[in-house]
Amino acid sequence: MSETLIERRARLMGPSVPTxxxxxxxxxxxxxVWLWDxxxxxxxxxxxxxxxxxxxxxxxxxxxxxxAATLNTHTRYLHSAILDYIERLTATxxxxxxxxxxxxxGSEANDVALRMAQAATGARGLIATDNTYHGNTAAVSQxxxxxxxxxxxPAHVRLVPAPESLTPLGGNPEAQAAAxxxxxxRAIAELEETGQGFAGFMLCPFFANxxxxxxxxxxxxxxxxxxxxxxxxxxxxxxxxxxxxLGDAFWGHxxxxxxxxxxxxxxxxxxxxxxxxxVTRPDIMADFRTAFGYFNTFGGNPVSxxxxxxxxxxxxxxxxxxxxxxxxxHLLSRLRALRHPLLAEVRGAGLFLGAEFVxxxxxxxxxxxxxxxxxxxxxxxxxxxxxxxxxTLKIRPPLPFSRENADLLVETLDxxxxxxxxxx
Ligand code: PMP
Numbered sequence: 419m420s421e422t423l424i425e426r427r428a429r430l431m432g433p434s435v436p437t438x439x440x441x442x443x444x445x446x447x448x449x450x451v452w453l454w455d456x457x458x459x460x461x462x463x464x465x466x467x468x469x470x471x472x473x474x475x476x477x478x479x480x481x482x483x484x485x486a487a488t489l490n491t492h493t494r495y496l497h498s499a500i501l502d503y504i505e506r507l508t509a510t511x512x513x514x515x516x517x518x519x520x521x522x523x524g525s526e527a528n529d530v531a532l533r534m535a536q537a538a539t540g541a542r543g544l545i546a547t548d549n550t551y552h553g554n555t556a557a558v559s560q561x562x563x564x565x566x567x568x569x570x571x572p573a574h575v576r577l578v579p580a581p582e583s584l585t586p587l588g589g590n591p592e593a594q595a596a597a598x599x600x601x602x603x604r605a606i607a608e609l610e611e612t613g614q615g616f617a618g619f620m621l622c623p624f625f626a627n628x629x630x631x632x633x634x635x636x637x638x639x640x641x642x643x644x645x646x647x648x649x650x651x652x653x654x655x656x657x658x659x660x661x662x663x664l665g666d667a668f669w670g671h672x673x674x675x676x677x678x679x680x681x682x683x684x685x686x687x688x689x690x691x692x693x694x695x696x697v698t699r700p701d702i703m704a705d706f707r708t709a710f711g712y713f714n715t716f717g718g719n720p721v722s723x724x725x726x727x728x729x730x731x732x733x734x735x736x737x738x739x740x741x742x743x744x745x746x747x748h749l750l751s752r753l754r755a756l757r758h759p760l761l762a763e764v765r766g767a768g769l770f771l772g773a774e775f776v777x778x779x780x781x782x783x784x785x786x787x788x789x790x791x792x793x794x795x796x797x798x799x800x801x802x803x804x805x806x807x808x809x810t811l812k813i814r815p816p817l818p819f820s821r822e823n824a825d826l827l828v829e830t831l832d833x834x835x836x837x838x839x840x841x842x
Contacts, residue, residue, distance in 0.1 A: 438802070439795050448473030451816050451823055453800070464815045464827050465800045467770075470661060470686030471732040472818045478689045481728035485721045492715050493520070499723035506730055507695065510668050513677040514699040520718025524657035524684025525553025527694040528620065530712070531680045532557055535651040537709035538679075538702045541615025543650075545605050547580035549806045551627045552620055552655055561620055574614040576605035580628040581637070582806065591634045599640035606648045618651035618679070623670030624659035629805030630772060632765045635675045642676050651702070654678035657694075658770070661686050662733060663817065665743030665768025673767060688725035689732075693718075738817040742768040749813070749824040756828070758835045760786055769819055772804065773811040773831075782807030786838065793834045799827055 421429070423444060424437075443461070447454040450472040453461045463473065471478065485499070493500060504518045521527050536542055546552065546561035553562060560567050560575050571577065578601040581594065606616045619641070624630050645652055659670030660683055667673040669681070679702060684694035694717075698706075706712070716722065733739065746768040753764040753773055760783045762776035775783035775790075787809045794801050804812040813827070 440792055441795075443795070443800070450475075451819050460798060461795075462799045462815075462823055462826060464794075464813050464819070464823075465802045466816060467658065467663065467814045468685050468690050469816045470663075470689050471729055471736065471738060472816045473690075475689055475728075475732055477732050478691075478725055478728040481724040482691060482721055485724035488720075490719055490721045493718050494713070497720050497723070499720050499727065500718040503718070503723045503727050503730075504695075506727065507683075508697060511681060511697060515678075515681055515697045517700050517703045518695045518697040519703075519712065519714070520722070521694040521696065521714055522692045522716050522722070523553070523694050524655070524682065525555050525558055526714070526717070527657070527682035527684055527696045528552045528558045528561075528653070528655055529555040530696045530706075531620065531653045531655075531682050531698075532561075532618070533710055534680050534696065534698060534702050534706045535618030535620075535653060537705040538651055539615065539617045539649060541609075541617040541650070542574040543576065543606075543609030543614035543616045544574060545576050545578060545602060545609075545616075545619040545650075547621060547625070547628055548577035549580040549628050550622065550625075552622075558620075573612055574609070576609055578602050578605050580806070581625055581631045581633060582629070591637065595634075595637045595640050598637070599644050602641050603644045603648075606644065606650070610648075616648050616650040618653050619645055620653040620655055622655045622658060623674050623676070623678075624664065624767070624770065626658035626770070627804065629774075629810050630766060630770065632763075633674065635673065638674050638676045651679040652676070653680045653682065655682050657682060657684040658814075661729075662739030663742055663768050663770050663814070665739065665746045667767075668739065687729065688722060689729045691722055691725035692716075693722045693726050733817070736818065741819075742817050745769065745819055745821055745824055746771065748821050749819075749828065752824065752828040753813075753831075756832055756835065761835070766813070769813075769815055769817055771813040773813070774805065775809050775811070782809035784809045787811055789838055790831070790834060793838055794827075794830060797830050797834065799830055801827075 444456040445453050446456050451463050508516050551562045552558045609616045654671045662668050671678050680698045687693045760775040763774045766772050775787045777783050784807050787803050802812040804810050
């Protein structure tokens with residue numbers, strides 16, 4: 419019998435790159451919010467944020483093809499595309515964030531950001547939340563807490579409890595914000611007492627990988643004050659919330675209302691072409707240059723810059739940020755109208771929404787959420803799960819997602835909820 423793709427993958431790739439779904443999907447084609455598998459089955463993509471302006475958007479494809487057929491080289495030679503892009507990008511950011519280094523992935527961007535904080539402060543100590551993911555380099559994987567590093571967390575890393583929906587840090591939003599800041603202050607004090615000093619706090623301003631609990635604007639204000647007093651940097655990992663997904667704000671830090679010192683970008687930035695960036699102020703960039711030599715063979719090459727530019731063009735011309743806001747609001751209100759004994763909360767912003775499932779005793783309904791994701795996949799809709807207990811259905815589609823797409827998702831989910839048994 420011939421080897422299946424799953425068997426071949428296991429033989430050639432080993433176990434380190436797992437697939438999604440009980441029965442992995444073999445995709446062969448994509449367009450807009452739709453994907454097709456090898457059997458010709460069509461899926462509504464309600465999960466993937468990388469194809470930000472839609473799978474295989476012709477404008478982005480054409481920009482990549484045109485530039486690839488003209489020139490591709492690295493950034494030690496002059497080229498205007500990278501400058502055009504950085505100009506457009508920094509125009510969307512305030513707070514003096516006017517210079518950027520282009521990289522190929524979010525992990526790389528975060529790795530550079532950590533070093534920027536260390537260069538700017540002369541200290542080593544770094545803080546992240548205790549339930550997050552910032553990437554896969556040796557340095558950022560120490561802040562990516564799904565699996566503790568071998569030998570435990572190094573002395574210069576401190577983790578603070580992530581804001582949670584199920585086990586809130588305590589009381590009303592103001593009390594939670596104060597508790598979060600107090601934990602950060604304690605972590606800074608520990609870093610200072612142990613001689614590490616405090617360089618920076620890396621956080622996703624939407625707490626996307628933490629399960630994006632609902633947080634009021636200003637939630638981070640007390641934390642920002644603590645960080646400023648200690649002289650550290652705020653590193654905003656905008657890999658997930660950035661580029662307008664949240665609808666009401668182009669950047670996650672705008673929605674929460676704070677000013678980061680460094681912003682890192684990736685995933686949706688070039689609609690699937692591997693592009694990332696680190697944006698900061700000239701003073702921090704100068705400190706980074708003094709402390710570290712830096713060169714990136716592929717980062718910001720002419721093809722990548724063309725892809726990123728075309729993605730921004732489509733975002734603007736097709737009004738996709740407004741679409742994220744409008745369709746997101748429609749989808750949120752329809753999801754909130756769903757009734758099921760285990761459906762505890764529907765939350766999110768723009769086209770980044772979650773539905774959290776909890777048992778009557780307050781424990782997370784992880785298995786139930788997993789069955790929903792599988793049930794939706796069998797009905798031709800791709801979603802995922804998120805949160806500390808993976809009990810929140812994650813809805814994070816490409817931004818051209820329409821009201822009709824949203825209705826199809828809600829009606830399919832409603833039908834599935836009526837049929838999916840509560841686990842014993
Ligand atoms: N930061 C966040 C918040 C992420 O979610 C991810 C990827 N899921 C990364 C960084 C890493 O990005 P990449 O996979 O491009 O290295």
